[in-house]
Amino acid sequence: MSLLATSSTLTTEDVRRTILKNGLVVLTKELHTSPIVTSMIWYRVGSRNESIGQTGKSHFLEHMLFKGTERFKKGEIDLLTLKNGGGNNAFTSHDFTAYYFNFASDRWHVALDIEADRMVNCTFEPDEFEAEKKVVIEELKTSLDSPWGLLLQETDAAAYKLHPYRNPIVGWLQDVERASAAEQQVYYRKYYHPNNAVLVLVGDFRTDEVVERVEKTFSEIPIGPAPPEMVLNEPEQRGERRIVVRWRSRIPRLAIAYHAPRIADRDSYALQLLGVILSEGKASRLYQRMVEREQSVTFVTAEYGESMDPTLFHVRAEARGEHPIEQIEASIHDELRSIATQGVTPHEIDRAKHQIEAHFILSRERTLDQAILLGQIETLDSLEYVDSYLGRMAAVTTDDIGDVCSRYLRENNRTVAQLLSDGSQPGSEDAIED
Amino acid sequence: MKTDVVSRRSFQVHEHQLSNGLKALFVENPAIPTISINASVLTGARYDPEEKAGLALMVSRLLDEGTKNRSSLEIAEAIESVGGAIETDGSFERIVVSISILKKDLDLGLDLLSDLLINPIFPQDYVEKEKERTLSEIASAKDRPQVLAGWAFNELIYKDHPLHRPSHGYPETVEKLTRDDLLDFHKRYFVPNNAIVSIVGDFDIAELLPKVEQVFAGWQSRPIAFPVYPAASRQTEPRNKIINMHAQQLNIYLGHLGVVRSNPDYYSLQVLDTILGGGAGFTARIPQKLRDELGLAYTTFASITMTAGLDPGRFVAFIGTSPENMNLAIDGLIQEIRRIVEQPVTESELQDAKEYLTGSFVFAFETSGQIARFLVHAQVYGLGFDYIDKYPEYINRVTIEDIARVARKYLDPQNYTLVVVGPVNQDESIPNAITKN
Numbered sequence: 001m002s003l004l005a006t007s008s009t010l011t012t013e014d015v016r017r018t019i020l021k022n023g024l025v026v027l028t029k030e031l032h033t034s035p036i037v038t039s040m041i042w043y044r045v046g047s048r049n050e051s052i053g054q055t056g057k058s059h060f061l062e063h064m065l066f067k068g069t070e071r072f073k074k075g076e077i078d079l080l081t082l083k084n085g086g087g088n089n090a091f092t093s094h095d096f097t098a099y100y101f102n103f104a105s106d107r108w109h110v111a112l113d114i115e116a117d118r119m120v121n122c123t124f125e126p127d128e129f130e131a132e133k134k135v136v137i138e139e140l141k142t143s144l145d146s147p148w149g150l151l152l153q154e155t156d157a158a159a160y161k162l163h164p165y166r167n168p169i170v171g172w173l174q175d176v177e178r179a180s181a182a183e184q185q186v187y188y189r190k191y192y193h194p195n196n197a198v199l200v201l202v203g204d205f206r207t208d209e210v211v212e213r214v215e216k217t218f219s220e221i222p223i224g225p226a227p228p229e230m231v232l233n234e235p236e237q238r239g240e241r242r243i244v245v246r247w248r249s250r251i252p253r254l255a256i257a258y259h260a261p262r263i264a265d266r267d268s269y270a271l272q273l274l275g276v277i278l279s280e281g282k283a284s285r286l287y288q289r290m291v292e293r294e295q296s297v298t299f300v301t302a303e304y305g306e307s308m309d310p311t312l313f314h315v316r317a318e319a320r321g322e323h324p325i326e327q328i329e330a331s332i333h334d335e336l337r338s339i340a341t342q343g344v345t346p347h348e349i350d351r352a353k354h355q356i357e358a359h360f361i362l363s364r365e366r367t368l369d370q371a372i373l374l375g376q377i378e379t380l381d382s383l384e385y386v387d388s389y390l391g392r393m394a395a396v397t398t399d400d401i402g403d404v405c406s407r408y409l410r411e412n413n414r415t416v417a418q419l420l421s422d423g424s425q426p427g428s429e430d431a432i433e434d
Numbered sequence: 435m436k437t438d439v440v441s442r443r444s445f446q447v448h449e450h451q452l453s454n455g456l457k458a459l460f461v462e463n464p465a466i467p468t469i470s471i472n473a474s475v476l477t478g479a480r481y482d483p484e485e486k487a488g489l490a491l492m493v494s495r496l497l498d499e500g501t502k503n504r505s506s507l508e509i510a511e512a513i514e515s516v517g518g519a520i521e522t523d524g525s526f527e528r529i530v531v532s533i534s535i536l537k538k539d540l541d542l543g544l545d546l547l548s549d550l551l552i553n554p555i556f557p558q559d560y561v562e563k564e565k566e567r568t569l570s571e572i573a574s575a576k577d578r579p580q581v582l583a584g585w586a587f588n589e590l591i592y593k594d595h596p597l598h599r600p601s602h603g604y605p606e607t608v609e610k611l612t613r614d615d616l617l618d619f620h621k622r623y624f625v626p627n628n629a630i631v632s633i634v635g636d637f638d639i640a641e642l643l644p645k646v647e648q649v650f651a652g653w654q655s656r657p658i659a660f661p662v663y664p665a666a667s668r669q670t671e672p673r674n675k676i677i678n679m680h681a682q683q684l685n686i687y688l689g690h691l692g693v694v695r696s697n698p699d700y701y702s703l704q705v706l707d708t709i710l711g712g713g714a715g716f717t718a719r720i721p722q723k724l725r726d727e728l729g730l731a732y733t734t735f736a737s738i739t740m741t742a743g744l745d746p747g748r749f750v751a752f753i754g755t756s757p758e759n760m761n762l763a764i765d766g767l768i769q770e771i772r773r774i775v776e777q778p779v780t781e782s783e784l785q786d787a788k789e790y791l792t793g794s795f796v797f798a799f800e801t802s803g804q805i806a807r808f809l810v811h812a813q814v815y816g817l818g819f820d821y822i823d824k825y826p827e828y829i830n831r832v833t834i835e836d837i838a839r840v841a842r843k844y845l846d847p848q849n850y851t852l853v854v855v856g857p858v859n860q861d862e863s864i865p866n867a868i869t870k871n
Contacts, residue, residue: 033465034800066715075726078715082786085793088715104793134729141682142732142754147577248680249577251570281519282498282510292506295563298570320570351515358517362468362534365801424680 012383015374018211022223023195026214027374027383029202031367037203038367039111040100041119042375044198045191047094047169048309049230055164056171057187059092060136060179064188065099066090067128069121074128077114084110094165095308096379102368105204109213115199116217119192122185129181137177140170147247148316151255151419154245159257159312159415163234193224200375203367232309234259241415246422252325253318253419256332258409260313263306264381269392270404271304271313276352277344277401278302278315278335283351285339286315290331296323300332308380313408325418336409343402356393445799447809447819448639450646455627455655458646459809461634463802467537469635470802473547474810475529476630477623479601480745481661488603489611492564493619494524497531499560501553506560513546520546526601527744527814529623534803537636541645547631548649551624556616568608572600579685580754582677583855587687588748590673590851595666597745627655632809634802666691666746673851676858683754684856688767690846692738692747695815701828702836703844704739708787709837710774711736711751714794717786719774724753724766731755731763736771738844744814749845757857764852772847778838792826 018026046058068074081088086103101111143149153168160166170176199218201210237259261267279286279302286300300317317328364370377385448460479490498520499506513520518535531550535543575581585600592598602608631650633642668691693703711720712735724730734753741747751767799805799822812821 033463034796036796036800075717075722078717079786082714082717082790085789085791085795086714087794087797102794102797104796131727131729135725135732138683138730138755139732141756144682145579249574251574251577281514283507283514288507291567292563295566298567298574318570318574321566347515351511354517355514356517358468358519358534358536361466361536365466365468365803367800 011387012374013387015383016207016211017383018214020194020215020219022219022221023193024218024221025198025378026211027198027200027378028205028207028210029370029374030205030207031202031370032204034367035105035204036102036367037105037108037111037201037205038100038102038371039108039115040098040200040371040375041115042198042200042379043097043191044095044196044379045227046092046096047167047171048164048232049191049227050164050167050171053175054183054187055167055175056136056169056179057184058097058191059170060132060176060184061188061192062090062092062097062099063132063136064122064124064129064184065118067132068123068125069117070123071117071121072114074125077118080110080114086110092169093307094169096376098372098375100368100371108201108203108205108210109217112213112217116221119194119197119218120221122188124181124185124188126181129184133176133179136170137173140168140173140176143168143170147249147251147253147419150247151245151253151417152314154243155255155257155314155415155417156312158241158243158417159237159259160234163232163309165307165309165311189224191227193227194218194221195223196227198375198378200371200378202371202374234310237413237415239412243415243417245417245419247419248422248424249419250421251319252328252421254316254325254328254332255417255419256315256329257312257415257417258413260304260311260408262308262310264385267404267408268304268306270396270400271408273349273352273356273393273396274339274401274405274409275302275304275313276355277339277348280352280355285335285348286332289335290317290328294323294327294331296320296328296331306380325420329416333411336405340402340406340409343398346398349396349398349401353393353396357390360390444822445805449819450643452626452647452650454650454653455625456650456653457630457813458643459630459632459813460637460639460642461632461805461809462637462639463634463805464636465802467636468802469535469537469540469543469633469637470806471533471535471543471547472632472803472806472810473531473551474630474632474814475551475624476527476628476814477660478525478527478529479599480526480596480663481623482596482603483661484596484599485607486603486611486615487599487607488568488601489615489619490529491524491601491603492561492568492608492611493556493616494522494529496556496560496564496616497522497529497550497554499564500555500557501549502555503549503553506557509546509550512542516542518543520550522550524601526597528810532803532806540637540642544645544649548653551629552650552653554620556613556620558613561611561613561616565608565611568602569605572602572605572608579679579681579683579855582679583685583687583853586675586677586855587689587750587851587853590675590853591669591689591691591748592666594664595745596663597666623658625656625658626650626653628658630810630813632806634806634809668846669849669851671849675851675853677853677855678858679856681856682756684757684760684763684854684858686753686755686760686763686767687853688751688764688850689736689749690850692749693742693844694744694746695742697742699836699840699844700739700742702832702840704791705784705787705829705832706774706837706840707737707739708790709779709783710770712740713787713790719770720751720767723770724763728762728766730759730766736767757859760854760858768847771845774837775841775845775847778834781834784832784834784837788829788832791829795822795825
């Protein structure tokens with residue numbers, strides 16, 4: 001494990017951290033392997049900040065940030081990206097909203113100009129807002145037409161009683177439909193401030209030059225009122241929850257969600273390793289048992305998701321052929337019980353550690369990957385997490401794996417969700433051949 | 435600064451032909467201590483006989499399920515224990531084994547690669563398992579309206595050409611595949627003179643070459659006769675299909691046969707794609723109009739170059755939209771296609787598209803895996819390894835007249851295939867735009 005952990009691609013030792021007077025955190029990292037600069041801005045706002053009746057606000061806001069300011073009219077951000085031969089996109093999660101630009105290394109300043117402007121100057125033209133609402137609703141519907149999009153939405157809603165992680169990031173349809181430009185603008189003013197943001201630049205530049213330019217571009221923006229602290233304590237689950245979701249497919253699908261600790265919790269490392277031991281690669285436990293021997297599923301995955309507040313460990317499987325879903329579920333429970341009582345082998349944990357280490361290296365090749373890592377970890381926890389990550393993974397023992405399996409992946413802590421047929425007939429075809 | 439950018443975008447390709455005919459391409463990329471290996475065998479679903487549709491893909495998926503030297507589990511253990519990954523996959527044109535591995539495990543990677551290519555045994559029990567699994571995956575894919583729409587679209591535009599079918603075949607052809615079919619396929623196509631190996635990453639060329647020669651030394655060349663199949667031809671009449679499905683959205687495919695990658699108009703068509711249906715964000719005409727202005731969709735695009743290959747690809751305009759928008763969406767797509775066929779694009783549209791294509795080109799060469807795939811791509815399509823330097827030239831020479839000419843030649847706003855999958859109102863008439871043609 002220690003062989004590569006010292007390489008500077010894998011630590012934050014060459015990340016420079018600058019904090020502007022208005023509170024904007026700036027992380028810069030030079031990387032001269034490709035003539036590219038990725039520029040990202042992260043806001044500490046996501047669906048966890050949304051209250052009842054207001055779901056989808058963070059995500060809708062992400063869409064509106066492309067819809068125009070006084071300086072960059074509607075469509076101009078994309079047009080500037082096009083003219084400069086770049087790429088841009090954005091994404092919203094439970095915990096954050098992030099925007100990025102990729103440009104050749106002689107034009108990163110375009111991204112800074114846009115980000116500084118739209119941090120505070122979005123116009124929220126009501127007509128534009130209503131037009132974009134239709135787009136957001138189509139996005140929401142696309143997700144409902146995907147079996148896993150629908151099942152995971154319902155699973156999470158059942159697993160959390162109180163915490164806003166129970167809401168879909170895109171929001172509930174009824175909330176999105178009744179959203180107004182005025183309310184959206186209030187939400188924007190509340191969360192889009194330099195002191196609630198992290199700017200990340202990774203790539204082929206000279207740090208001094210970039211930092212100077214960032215200061216020039218952003219320092220005029222005034223510090224904003226600190227966003228309200230969210231008090232979000234999910235009550236302890238006191239017994240298994242089970243739900244059935246009816247849908248048009250005849251193929252049964254299963255999702256099991258277990259409450260799990262937040263990112264960087266001491267148990268989080270063992271849970272990540274457990275996910276890998278269970279389902280990463282063809283030698284993994286659940287693959288060998290369910291895909292190879294029992295041949296009951298087309299795929300099975302087990303995964304711990306990193307997030308700011310206590311999260312969920314998801315196990316998912318899709319039935320193969322006529323295989324009964326009860327047996328599929330029983331196999332998963334049985335395998336987890338066996339790990340909880342007998343643990344895993346030293347070979348299994350060793351293999352999983354190598355897989356995590358290699359993934360950590362292999363998934364950092366692009367400037368965008370590195371910018372995402374830095375922004376995400378700074379937003380969710382602190383960069384120290386990155387530097388200590390492989391060391392903490394290396395320290396996990398086989399006993400730790402058995403221990404977290406028995407404490408978290410247990411009956412009273414789980415929500416079992418099945419996606420089953422609603423009895424409808426499959427599609428009918430009307431061919432109009434000319 | 436610009437000159438600097440251009441010089442560092444290039445990389446040196448080391449090209450070798452082994453004595454058994456295997457083509458080997460290497461690029462040193464010491465950015466991170468990893469290596470990407472890509473081996474492509476130049477065959478695929480395009481050569482599957484109709485009654486054995488799905489054969490090539492099944493061969494690809496079983497390459498790592500047992501060889502003369504290792505069981506399925508031994509292969510998985512060997513690669514996963516060092517944190518590496520093997521993927522085997524097949525398209526219409528290629529069967530690909532890709533391996534990503536840490537630098538220190540290069541020898542293991544090469545050993546596994548050659549074993550998978552030369553010695554697969556397609557164990558009987560795995561053949562049966564894979565058939566069952568493929569059947570389940572086909573059933574599962576049918577739950578997604580966009581997939582179903584894509585299949586129906588291909589059936590209509592390719593007719594008797596092999597690309598009319600999904601690469602995984604049909605349930606009735608998959609069921610009949612046998613181990614002997616797989617062995618015959620392997621014997622026929624898996625020869626060094628029909629394969630390319632590209633390796634990109636943190637290694638020393640002088641040390642790598644003898645290793646590659648050694649692991650592939652036993653692989654014997656043999657002449658291959660490739661099957662001949664009828665050429666695809668573009669439709670001369672409209673074709674429609676509606677599949678009713680209980681869903682939130684309609685998935686609409688509209689288009690017809692496209693072009694091969696070697697078409698000399700490929701670069702003019704790339705510029706056309708950028709103006710009509712691709713580009714950065716929602717700058718292209720179709721997303722700008724149908725998404726940004728009319729709010730009809732989250733996903734809408736059009737492209738003719740995206741699927742261009744050894745066989746002609748497809749010109750596709752796609753939109754996913756609510757059922758009540760059907761006519762508006764179809765009309766919108768057709769109007770934009772018609773507009774680019776009938777009216778010249780503007781000078782600024784042309785310039786912006788060129789800036790975009792020549793500027794964003796560099797994002798395709800960031801990782802070792804991307805470069806390894808590019809090397810095979812360049813070799814198969816005869817692009818030349820100086821393609822990276824020449825590409826801006828190819829794009830910059832495109833004129834407004836070129837775009838008008840290729841639009842007229844390759845896009846047809848009348849004789850196209852229209853597929854709609856989703857909750858279509860039974861009483862809904864087929865949009866005027868189609869019936870009046």
